[in-house]
Amino acid sequence: MLQRPLGVEKDGATLLREVLLNEENAVVVDLGLKDIVRPGAKRGVKVSFELRMRKRELSNTERQILDLIRVHAPDADVVTVIEFKQEKENLGIKSENVPDALIIAKEGHLGRVVGKGGERIKAIEGESNLRVRTVEMNLNFKEWIRALHPVGWIGKHIVDVDFAGPRANGHS
Known part of the structure; x- marks a missing residue:
């Protein structure tokens, strides 16, 4: 799970997500509240x-x-x-x-x-x-x-x- 720290505009997790979005063989899956089961x-x-x-x-x-x-x-x-x-x-x-x-x-x-x-x-x-x-x-x-x-x-x-x-x- 990649999550941006509070108060940080561009962090490593966000940059990694952006790179993966542009990769042909990568899939980025965004999870929401309904995906939390516990x-x-x-x-x-x-x-x-x-x-x-x-x-x-x-x-x-x-x-x-x-x-x-x-x-x-x-x-x-x-x-x-x-x-x-x-x-x-x-x-x-x-x-x-x-x-x-x-x-x-x-x-x-x-x-x-x-x-x-x-x-x-x-x-x-x-x-x-x-x-x-x-x-x-x-x-x-x-x-x-x-x-x-x-x-x-x-x-x-x-x-x-x-x-x-x-x-x-x-x-x-």
Whole structure:
């Protein structure tokens, strides 16, 4: 298994993979989450993914949202906040059904962020002037797509979500 170390742009494993991709007699197989069969290994991937998300640098807006969460939902464990309002504008997405930010809560803490009647998330949205959605930190990326997609019924059409290497299926 070749894996790039955190914070390294080009490492030996990545370079070796690129060389092998160009070899006529070599085959590169990218494995995804669905290829992990041991529960302990899946937990390890989840913990590693969560740690990377917790360590990511937050923008000013993301820090503001996180501060509002601490005020309105002090008992919630939030992994990170991802704001993409500028990306929406750049892509010409004007739909109110697409949030401006995604709050990723630790598994089991989603309700704490939202509140019993949604009062916590409504307060966060009201004070930030942003449209916000929340998902749990898990490896079910189908839920993440549903939270971000402008069409609510998209979940019915998503069969499987996984990730693999940087050029899986020939795409970069």
